[in-house]
Amino acid sequence: MLVRLTRGCRWNRCRFCGIYPQLGEHGFSIRSVEEVKHDINLLSKRRRRLETAFFGDSDPLQAGVDAFCEIAGYLRVMIPALKRLTCYARTSTLYKLKQRAIEILARAGLNRIHIGLESGDPETLRFHRKGQSPEMVKKVAAWLKDAGIEISFYVLLGLGGSTHWQRHIRETARIINETEPEFVRIRRLWVFGCDSIVPGPGNPLLQDILAGAFTPQTPEGTVRELRLFLEHLASSLTTFLTCDHHNNYVHVSGTVRDDKEDMLAEIDSFLSLPLSAREAHYQAVGSHI
Numbered sequence: 001m002l003v004r005l006t007r008g009c010r011w012n013r014c015r016f017c018g019i020y021p022q023l024g025e026h027g028f029s030i031r032s033v034e035e036v037k038h039d040i041n042l043l044s045k046r047r048r049r050l051e052t053a054f055f056g057d058s059d060p061l062q063a064g065v066d067a068f069c070e071i072a073g074y075l076r077v078m079i080p081a082l083k084r085l086t087c088y089a090r091t092s093t094l095y096k097l098k099q100r101a102i103e104i105l106a107r108a109g110l111n112r113i114h115i116g117l118e119s120g121d122p123e124t125l126r127f128h129r130k131g132q133s134p135e136m137v138k139k140v141a142a143w144l145k146d147a148g149i150e151i152s153f154y155v156l157l158g159l160g161g162s163t164h165w166q167r168h169i170r171e172t173a174r175i176i177n178e179t180e181p182e183f184v185r186i187r188r189l190w191v192f193g194c195d196s197i198v199p200g201p202g203n204p205l206l207q208d209i210l211a212g213a214f215t216p217q218t219p220e221g222t223v224r225e226l227r228l229f230l231e232h233l234a235s236s237l238t239t240f241l242t243c244d245h246h247n248n249y250v251h252v253s254g255t256v257r258d259d260k261e262d263m264l265a266e267i268d269s270f271l272s273l274p275l276s277a278r279e280a281h282y283q284a285v286g287s288h289i
Contacts, residue, residue, distance in 0.1 A: 001043055001053040001079070005060035005071065006030050011090060015128040015205045015214075016118070016159060016189055020058070022200030032065050036071050036268040044078040053079065055087035062093065065101050069108035076109055086112040086152075091132040091140050099143040106147035112182075113144060117153040120175030121168045124160050128205075134175050142181035144282075151181035157225045157248075158189030158217040164216055169225050173232035176239065186229075188222050190287040219282035220271075223249050227267045235260055246288050249281065 008025040009017075020026070053075060061068055076082050085173070087110065094102065094113075119125055120134050144151050153176065160168030176184060191209060194202035208214040217225070226248075230241070233256050242253035250270050252263040270278070 001040060001047060001050050003036060003043070003053060003055050003071070003075065004031060005036055005055050005063045005068065005087075006057050009058040010062050011059070011092075011131055013129045013131065014118075015208060016156065018201065018202070018203045018205075021193065022202070023198065025057075028062075030067075033067050033070055036178060037074055040071075040075055040078050040275050048079060049081050050079055051081055051083045053082055053085050054161045055085070057090050059090045060087050061097065061105075064105055065097065067108075069104060069105050072108045072110060074104075082109075084111045085109050086114060089113045089115055091115055091117075091137050094140045094143070095132075095136045099146070102143045102147045102149065106149050110149060112150040112152060114152045114154065114185075115140075116156075117172070117175070118156040119159050119168050119172050121160065121164070121171035124164065124168045124171075128159060134141075134171070137175060140178055141181065145172045145180075150183070151179070152183035152185060153179075154185050154187055156187050156189055156227070157222040157229075160217070162217045162221055164225050165225055166220060166228065169228045170232055173229050177232075177234045177237065180237060181239055184239055184241045185245075186241065186248055187245055188247045188249070188287075189217070190247060191216060192287070205248060219249060220278065223267065223271065226250060226252075227264065227271075230256075230260060230264055230267070233260065247285070249285055 007031065008020045008028040010028040012020065012028065055068070072085060075085070117137060118128070118130055120137070122133060125132060141151055155172055191203045191205050193206055194200060205214060209216060226243070235257060237256035239256050240254070241256055243251045244253070250267055252266050253262055
């Protein structure tokens, strides 16, 4: 069940994103508790046996801890079979809430949080205006683990461009090793223009590319980034890594501790294909929202 607490993204400054304006959500707003409860009433009549729910949009904790907890409590009353409640959250939002508020969220039934880590490299994060630092990420991850809330980090291949990709990947692997999240979800940077299939202002990074301030990674480069990332992950990690999006050129998944070598072998098998076959594959995959 998808339950919308907020609309759009309050931060909305990341160079690599721009997805909400592209889809017509140029501003940010918080929905009232009563409005959200009304949605839950309608949804619960049709799907009372549902076991999972997801709060959106990009940072629903902007609604406030009290409102979030009231809605979470109401949802669990209306959907008694609910086993997992998940939401997106920005690292900076969680950092401002501090540990006590995170514990309150856990008691309200929040089981898992999806966080856009994107990169563990401070310079890459600053360039893309992510609004977080590796130190903030590590502090927040420790609070979430203490509260018993699972962490699902998103890692964005291509964020360092073709110039700084090795630093981006090595520092990202370092922070994964230090925080040991339950999940890592791999995504690939897509720089879309205003003339893409969905009309909108386009990706903010496009202007930096045109100005020569950012050189995009090649398709093959992103595959090699994935390999380097896996190579630098600690083999003792119980983290589950997955490439669960159509934009990924290679789809591997598994627990790092148990499946790292198999995943590396699968990537190597792809890279051993003739260049023409690899290029045809990149073209066929394309890019999607």
